[in-house]
Amino acid sequence: MRSIFYYLFSLSIICLGGCAKGVESAIPQVSSGELIVIDQFQSTNIKSRPIHVWLPPSYLAGDTLGVVYMHDGQMLYDGRVTWNKQEWGIDEFFTTNPELQQYIIVGVFNGGADRRKEYFPQKAISYLDENGLDQIKTEGYDTELNQINSDDYLSFLVNELKPYIEQEFRVYPTKNQTAIMGSSMGGLISMYAITEYPEVFGTAICMSTHWPGMFKNEDNPIPKAFQDYLRNTIDTSTGSRYYFDYGDQTLDSLYREHQLVVDSIFQLKGFSDQNYLSKEFPGANHSEEAWRSRLIVPFSFLIQE
Numbered sequence: 001m002r003s004i005f006y007y008l009f010s011l012s013i014i015c016l017g018g019c020a021k022g023v024e025s026a027i028p029q030v031s032s033g034e035l036i037v038i039d040q041f042q043s044t045n046i047k048s049r050p051i052h053v054w055l056p057p058s059y060l061a062g063d064t065l066g067v068v069y070m071h072d073g074q075m076l077y078d079g080r081v082t083w084n085k086q087e088w089g090i091d092e093f094f095t096t097n098p099e100l101q102q103y104i105i106v107g108v109f110n111g112g113a114d115r116r117k118e119y120f121p122q123k124a125i126s127y128l129d130e131n132g133l134d135q136i137k138t139e140g141y142d143t144e145l146n147q148i149n150s151d152d153y154l155s156f157l158v159n160e161l162k163p164y165i166e167q168e169f170r171v172y173p174t175k176n177q178t179a180i181m182g183s184s185m186g187g188l189i190s191m192y193a194i195t196e197y198p199e200v201f202g203t204a205i206c207m208s209t210h211w212p213g214m215f216k217n218e219d220n221p222i223p224k225a226f227q228d229y230l231r232n233t234i235d236t237s238t239g240s241r242y243y244f245d246y247g248d249q250t251l252d253s254l255y256r257e258h259q260l261v262v263d264s265i266f267q268l269k270g271f272s273d274q275n276y277l278s279k280e281f282p283g284a285n286h287s288e289e290a291w292r293s294r295l296i297v298p299f300s301f302l303i304q305e
Contacts, residue, residue: 030077034060035055038052045159045160049108051073051109052109053105053106054076054104055104055169057098063101064170065171066176066177066178067103068104069178070090070108070181071185072182072186076107086292088295097299100299106165117144117148118150121191122149123192124228125145127229128225129221162200174202175202183288184286186207187207187208190206194240195234203301205298205299205302207291207298208286209255209259212254230262243277243279243301244278249283251286
């Protein structure tokens with residue numbers, strides 16, 4: 001049973017960060033289901049932030065569902081209140097695909113100016129050698145790299161938010177019913193979350209994963225650090241399932257060469273079509289509209305037996 005705590009904040013005005021910048025906006029409207037707004041979810045690990053929980057019609061009808069935790073949660077439902085006037089259209093998507101209404105969606109707002117620091121896989125930094133660190137310093141990213149706190153962000157998700165959601169909502173707590181999802185840097189942190197917590201998350205949906213870490217491929221040691229991290233960490237025995245995709249326009253044009261290396265790593269580790277899917281979408285750019293247009297692919301993978 002949901003606490004009245006949620007409704008105390010449902011009429012408030014909130015300050016939220018967009019996918020790449022902060023913006024002040026009103027609470028989004030949804031076309032179906034019910035949106036529960038937590039104005040400021042308190043944490044001992046990271047800065048407090050809004051959480052939006054979308055309950056699909058199947059939940060309101062009495063079903064017990066799984067949970068998808070989505071990063072950049074302010075971008076999910078209503079383009080009228082987002083910084084770039086785009087949205088994922090999660091509510092419309094599930095309304096037109098009722099057979100996929102097997103999860104509630106927990107939209108976790110990003111940290112605004114702290115977004116990159118929270119979403120950059122922290123343990124991958126140890127795979128940067130001295131030359132790599134010098135290259136990053138040349139690009140001016142060294143100060144930011146020293147402030148990465150994605151391990152704290154994951155601790156917030158696993159040890160604070162997830163128990164709360166399971167207490168307040170009618171959901172399954174098992175890993176096979178718990179997924180994590182995001183795009184761009186949100187794709188990176190989704191990959192990192194399931195790799196670090198394979199006992200918690202069963203599936204990671206990583207769309208337009210920002211393997212470069214910055215905005216170029218030349219003289220960039222970051223993709224190799226991510227690849228080395230995966231080589232030394234992933235294991236099919238965990239039962240983890242990974243979905244990756246990318247387009248070939250705008251920022252997505254940087255991703256193909258890195259994603260192909262990642263695909264080969266998972267293949268060598270023994271991942272099969274049942275627990276790994278990587279898709280290219282020619283003509284797709286780096287935007288919420290592009291991710292919205294192909295949601296059927298990752299969510300179909302998610303419910304695949």
